[in-house]
Amino acid sequence: MKLREVEVSTPKMGKMTLSLMRLTVEQGEVLFDLPFEHDVHRRHRYVIKEFPVLRWSNGMPWHEANAWFVSQAPNIPLGELSISTLHSNGYALLAFMRFLEASNLAWNYLPIIDAERAINKYRGHLISERTEGHITPSTTSSRMGVALRFYRWAQRAGLLHQDCFEIITPGVINIRNRLGPLARIPQNFSNLSIPNKSRGGDVVEGGLVPLEVSERDDLLNFANHHASIELLLMLKVAFATGLRVGSICDLKLNTLEWAYADADERLFWMHVGPGVKGAPVKTKFSVNGRVLISKDLLDELKTYVKSVRRLMREAKALDSDNQLVFLNKNGKSYGREGGMQSSQVCGLLSKLKVKAVAAGLDISDFHIHRARASFGTYVVMAGMSLMPEVQLISTICFTRDLMLHKHESVTMTYVRFIENRAIKSAFADEYTRMLIGRFAESMSNG
Incomplete structure (x- = not known):
């Protein structure tokens, strides 16, 4: 008899509609109504x-965190806070909830010994995840920052019995340019915050390390035999276009259909962005632009969207999702609503990593955003290999546009990565020759 798999319940973030009512008292009666009765536009705000609501795995709401969200809600109609920012905070706390349940800890467990506190243990967990390459330095810093802001609010609201759960040290931030210091800005520093520091060695945007071409090929070859067709195609698109996972999960059928050929007929252009x-x-950043994709990969995607597997998933989808290229087995988007990440894709990658370990392939430090970093590196390498035929500024502009960078400074991280690698390679060759020369000299003198 085949046993049915039991789905493991985990904390989740749901959505609801929240009405910010105005309370008035007339003739001893309490009345509730939306403000701006005679201004429909302002009243609608x-x-x-899609207001976030966090729930534990047993279905019970996390009352304190949800109360924190509600305390911020009045800033949304005023334009001082976006709902997407609130979603990001919700997903950051969702990661904290999953850690708490896995560790069997209460969020407000704050004993005298610092190392035993839930928030301190979470800090160590995030640093470990960053070190192992599971999350980027910016995500590490952001998640800890959200958790600390929640704790500080809870302390002000009287929800924590401890007088203090962190140590705040006054200091300054030095603002500098090439000519020297410009200003010193006072800043308080927490002993629990995690600075957004990239990993050691050469990195590109987001503190990421690109994959060598051989590493990419090994990964895709393994995924071809052991991953679902959806994950395989997502990985191919990430490596071949540089699109972020949130954009890949949101590709539409018309994105493929409306792609048009480049002068080089082996390449096609796809328009992406919320304005299409x-x-x-x-x-x-809601940037509109276009990205390159090879004709072979575009044809592969077009074949997939007409497959029985994809059409069966589309049949289960709501009208809001049925035009997506990638749908999960329940006919829903792989993407995170209102965000640019995908916990579902991360879950598929985690399963692939387990299979890879059994097969002797180490991809433990890979996450899909490294595919984007790899793409940018390949483009810059191609452009710089044509020097001096192609000016460096042309390579920078071309890469910036392909990767939808808002600022050239981000693109420059790729250029510096390639330049540094070339310099280190030349130094290593010279260093080796020097050592060999010294060794030969000592042998002749001996």
């Missing part, structure tokens, strides 16, 4: 859709 009418695709 006080009905907040009929086929909007989420991008970071």
